[in-house]
Amino acid sequence: MQFRQRPREELELNLIPLIDVIFMLLIFFMLTTTFVHDRTLNVTLPVSSQGTEKRAPVKDHVIEIARDGRIAIDGKIYDSDAIRPVLRSIAADQRPVVVWADADVVNQKVISVLDLAREAGITKVGLGTTPVK
Template sequence: MNFRPRAREELDLNLIPLIDVVFMLLIFFMLTTTFVRDTALEVELPLAKSGQVEQAQQVNMLEISQDGVYALNGQLLDSSQLVQALQSVHDPEKTLLILADSNAQHQKVITAMDAAREVGITRLSLGTLPPR
């Protein structure tokens, strides 16, 4: 007996639904992502009793941790390097924003302010959390 070979069905893999799902996931993740400004130190800012919010566009951020470690624009420093680092970023148009942890020693903040005065920085702000 002579059997005829069956005609084979051509199988395709339809990728369009898979691409749709991938794009929907991409859009979902793009919409649910939060963007946070990274800082070099974990600093818990003190709460303000009063005052106004100042929006400074051009700032140099000096962070002071609870342990007394300094970070200028994300670069870790010790107190001996503070004056040289402030001299390297000194710009009369920029404000120096000091973000000191609420549990940091006050002497560390005074040391930072003295270093800024020594360099000639006249625009200085202290960062706090807004009043509730």
């Protein structure tokens, strides 16, 4: 007895559900990822009883002042003379600025940076601290 062979259907791999799942995972990870400022300089923030664990939002500009006087703005290290144009561009951006000054930095260095920021037109300035543990 001879059976009739049915024509075989070609197997195909449907990638559309796989692509949908990958896009959903991508959206999930983008929404749940926490973006924080990485410190460019090794800065030990001063302790304050009014400080909080809350970090500066990523949208804020960060000025770091190291113990040895080096200054970093938004992750780039600058000379003291070269920060004026950078501060002017930050002032035009009108976003808040957070100053992370090392606890052992000379107070005059912080005041000088704050003066340059005020001169550039920056009005929203905060100082980063660490809460008492």
